[in-house]
Amino acid sequence: MVVKCEVGGAVVEKEVVTESPGETYEYQAEVSRLMDLIVHSLYSHKEVFLRELVSNAKPSILGDAGELEIRVKTDPDNGTITITDSGIGMTKEELIDCLGTIAQSGTSKFLKALKENKEAGADNSLIGQFGVGFYSAFLVAQKVEVSTKSPKSDKQYVWESVADSSSYVIREETNPDKLLRRGTQITLFLRDDDKYEFSEATRILNLVKNYSQFVSFPIYVWQEKSRTIEVEEEEEPKESEEQPEGEKKKTKKTKTEKYWELANETKPIWMRNPKEVEKDQYNEFYKKAFNEFLDPLSYTHFTTEGEVEFRSILYIPGMAPLNNEDVVNPKTKNIRLYVKRVFISEDFDGELFPRYLSFVRGVVDSDDLPLNVSREILQESRIVRIMKKRLVRKAFDMIQDLSESENKEDYKKFWENFGKFIKLGCIEDSGNEDNTTSEIFLFQE
Template sequence: MAVSPAATSVRSLSTATAALALRSNADKGAKSVPLQKRSQFLPLAHGSRFLSSGRAIAGNVGFTSEERRADWNRMSVRAEATVAEAPPAEPAAEKFQYQAEVSRLMDLIVNSLYSHKEVFLRELVSNASDALDKLRFLSVTEPSLLDPNPNLEIRIKADQEKGTVTIIDSGVGMTRQELVDSLGTIAQSGTAKFFSAIKENKAALGDNNLIGQFGVGFYSAFLVANRVTVSTRHSKSDKQWVWEGEANENDYSVYEETDPDKLIPRGTVVTLTLKADDKFEYTDPVRILNLVKNYSQFISFPIYTWQEKTVEKEVEDTEASEAPPADPASAAIEGGEAPAPQKKMKTITQKVYDWELINETKPIWMRSQKEIDPEEYKEFFKTTFKEFLPPLGYSHFTTEGEVEFRSLLYVPGMAPLSHEENQGLKTKNIRLYVKRVFISDSFEGDLFPRYLSFIKGIVDSNDLPLNVSREILQESRIVRIMKKRLVRKSFDLLDEIANREKKEDYKIFWTCFSKNIKLGCIEDANNHKRLAPLLRFFSSKNEEEMTNLDDYIRNMKPEQNAIYFIAADTVKSCKSAPFLEQLLARDYEVLFLVDPIDEVALTSLQSYKEKKFVDISKEDLDLGAADEAKEQEIEREFTYCCDWIKQILGEKVASVGISNRLSTSPCVLVTGKHGWSANMERIMKAQALGDTSQLDYMRGKRILEINPQHPIIASLNEACKSSPHDTRAQEIVELLYETAHVSSGFTPDNASEFGARIYDMIGVALGGRQVLSGQEEEYSAPSAPQVDYSQGYSGGYGVSPPPPEASAATPPPPPATEAEVVVEPSEVREGDPWKS
């Protein structure tokens, strides 16, 4: 029997679907599903029979109602069995809380969290400041909290005899429960909880100085103490509680203070019983004073330390006090008594201990710029950074928005004396504060790039991300934004100094910190546009005063399309280099780079204001439009000469070509575009720890450029055509190459061989002999020059001064003829040292 498409489609329903439907009905509380309802979605068997709405469809004809009912019951059992065999659901996961081994955790906090022991005082003073800040906030609505002591202050006393350090504050204090919660629970910050409770009050948050946030600063006391005792009284409580804990112990004790001598009106007293190793250092009052000045000098509450002072006092001088001599007879006549002895006073010095205010200086960067005199800025710079010269400039600014901080930056008036500090390796020039508490002055590029490490200043923020020890900045987007803004403000300050009418200020800056700016050109590609205008160089037009790149571009010739430079060790070497000849003839200005870092810095910049930097000592120097027809004619004329010279020199040069940069020199040796210049090669060879394995590769092949207008080159051009195999001509080519080697700034490949060639030339000039390639040749010397001594002696090569007896009245004898001055070396110069 044919099966309808509808029946075929319906057969695709799975048994699992039917089972889920049955289970769903069972879950709803239905005891059974009527047959008519089941027939809407359950197949009868594997055949083509299907019931829908109680009627037979496509093959169900002929079945009785009993058969259909039995079939349905059978299928229902199968479907329910399928559901029963499904995998059971996973049991719910059981949750646990992390556990901590308190003794091990305390050991980590004490011995691994902080880099320096001295930070314990910073942390405890910060806690005291927070307690005072809380009281100040609460007293706004409850002034009675300040009774009976309205003074909000911190006092620190070191006792050398007892070996203790005590920090006292008149802050809000703690109740017994707060004492247990704050000091008995690690990483629970009472300040953080207090701050969270008031953060909805915008007015209160605007001027808050709360410092604590991690809840572990108190435990830094165990860096130097064996035992810590905290005695505290809340401003609203009439009871005083004491917390005691010892290092390396898992428990602590809390009890009520009953000793009348130890009761305080309000606040907290923290007493540290120091370890034996730290007792001598941290009971020294001067050491405590210096630590407070370093870390907590700008806390907003007065800090007093117990200091030894020397005072002068007048006392009676018992030894000098004596009665004046009396006359007994006169005293008896007058019936009087002998006069009393006269008291004499003397001044002595005594050492006494008294409280001394440490933080009288208020944070200048927190004040408005309009309220601060320029002399205050200079005095703050000298005091804070221990400088004796005033700064060249300063910048005081506040940044608001996504990141809020205040900063005061200075440019020093002199370079640091330390080499490491000058190179930015170990600088302490930027002091980072968080809410006026000193955090660190050791950074490795977090806030300033290395090349700006000479800038000194203060950075103060309320929301910097710090690590738990508050010693290291956490890398974050906020820090990157701060660094970007600090760098921008630094460049604004340097631009202001550079554009002053008083040019002497920038000369001082450039003398002290020029290498830093050039280092920035190498390291910071993002700020090339800010760095390039700060550069200064000597040039071919001004060897005494340095010029900047903007002035160079303004003075460029209309046809000039690049900024030309040459690097050497001195200005004199730059000026005498043969590479400049044609550029000077065209009145082009050339920058002289005499600092070893100059060439690398300018090469890193590549261009400035769409003008490329071009090293005139390298190949393919483009000097603008030229007569192409004339150049082609010269090239045809000297092509064979260039090939001949290249054949003689071999692998010493990559090629020989016609030069467009020479006018008076016969030839010059240039380097490839990507090879080292002569100056760079000299610098790299001088590196004590440099890698010389890449020297041959980096310096590349050199190119010999000849000047076709020079007589020597013209003579060689004739020689290569008439006698290309002449030994003397080939030796002259070798000497010419080695001479160009030296005049171009390179070190000779073989100094002794080069010296031997020079000595041969001297021998020729002096004795008429030329020794080339081990062969001796003799020829006549040129005729002696005629000198008119009557006009006076002017000197010069090859000319001797007149004899002593010669005078204007007695003219010298006539000059010898050419035949008379022909010298035979073998006859006359038997003692010549070079005679073989």
């Protein structure tokens, strides 16, 4: 559209890009129920929204390739977060199918799980466990805009919805400045209560590093950092000022640096060949991942193949936990579970390790589990039962290797620190059918 406006006393014509009104669609009933719950009932751990959206944004591999990446940019002035991927995008029909409709079974299970957890307080970590991860955006956003370009279509479409609405709008993107070559761009217009926290670039960078540091594609986060520097003054000094010949007066100025920072530059150590990893690298990873300052007493790095495949690194800490309640606490936070390099959880209730081995620390990465793995799946999955059995066996092997090593001091430290855990195992796992614990329980100082 061309409009006339006055500039400097002269009337000029200017082209203004206007957005098409688009078409309005009603959400499927199940989605409306879900949206209402997310907006009005779930408050804790809002940060999981970023994990879910980055997981959804992982670009699919394209035949024409090009660089596949994800970029996350915050705008504190406007209170927005924008996540852009260079993947395959979506057509108009796919937008309707993917964002306006959801499998009833997934939502029903989500509602059931939420109801069961109500007494303990609503826990939105359930989001993403039932295929409803995209809607976690509304935990922090009043409005969500999805702009996407698929190679199947010559048009780019924009999907829009606000938090308390029962409908959404799809329109064609006509602004040439906003056109994508391909892929999807999600913009979150943050709620007033969440603008300060989640429009802060460093906060977003840390969340990406925590949840998505090891995904397969590079993730860049926009950073703006200010620093004070000394610069030479360009003006000549006044006659009254004495200044050594050849020197210029300096003053301090604030300089803002703007750049894209790669948030996942480290290849997961557990994905590397153990023959290529040095002991110091294992120790460094252990200290960083588990916030420790002492080297571990022992570690094991292995890949399990066959009917169940996963990669893992396990450690025996160099000191006992400071809180003795860890011995009787059924929940452990010592094992970090990844699925396809995406961090899922470290809060377990015996699913991966028995209570008496809760002192063992490590990471487990499985390609066999779904990204939306839930506590229910962990408890009932045959895959998890096999994983647990093999992880326990590897833990026993580490302890046995310590007992047979030439350095008797290491095993003495182990028994002083964790002997009470093993004694607990004598009671809790005495009926282990393959007697894998018996050889450990016989160890003496």
